[in-house]
Amino acid sequence: MMNKVTQNKMLAAAKKAALHAYAPYSDFKVGAAALDEQGRIYAGCNVENTSYGLTICAERAAIFKAVCAGAKSIKAVLVFTDTKKLTRPCGACLQVIAEFGENPEIILANKSIMRRYRLKDLLPERFG
Numbered sequence: 001m002m003n004k005v006t007q008n009k010m011l012a013a014a015k016k017a018a019l020h021a022y023a024p025y026s027d028f029k030v031g032a033a034a035l036d037e038q039g040r041i042y043a044g045c046n047v048e049n050t051s052y053g054l055t056i057c058a059e060r061a062a063i064f065k066a067v068c069a070g071a072k073s074i075k076a077v078l079v080f081t082d083t084k085k086l087t088r089p090c091g092a093c094l095q096v097i098a099e100f101g102e103n104p105e106i107i108l109a110n111k112s113i114m115r116r117y118r119l120k121d122l123l124p125e126r127f128g
């Protein structure tokens, strides 16, 4: 399990990313932070498109950024939304997370709550 300092850094990165979310269609702004094996943090936000299917989630944006920067595995993903209910990653994002980590931590957060899971809690059987 990660330490509190790292967790707080991830939360700050995800919160900041959510401010940049491009969500004119859903108005649902999401920020994510991915932690790699070297302790580096990458942030991502959702980016929607007028052709809805082209939309990318914040979690995948963060992970793809990590991979581009040379990350070899993902140790944790934090998802932040400024909503009352916590937001869990969609199935596509869970599958992408599974590609880069055996059983990483998945942390769901809003402004007041933080809940920790393991990937296998949310995706017991991945495609592969």
Ligand SMILES: [Zn+2]
Residues within 6 Å of the ligand: 057, 058, 059, 060, 089, 090, 091, 092, 093, 094
């Ligand atoms: Zn997703």
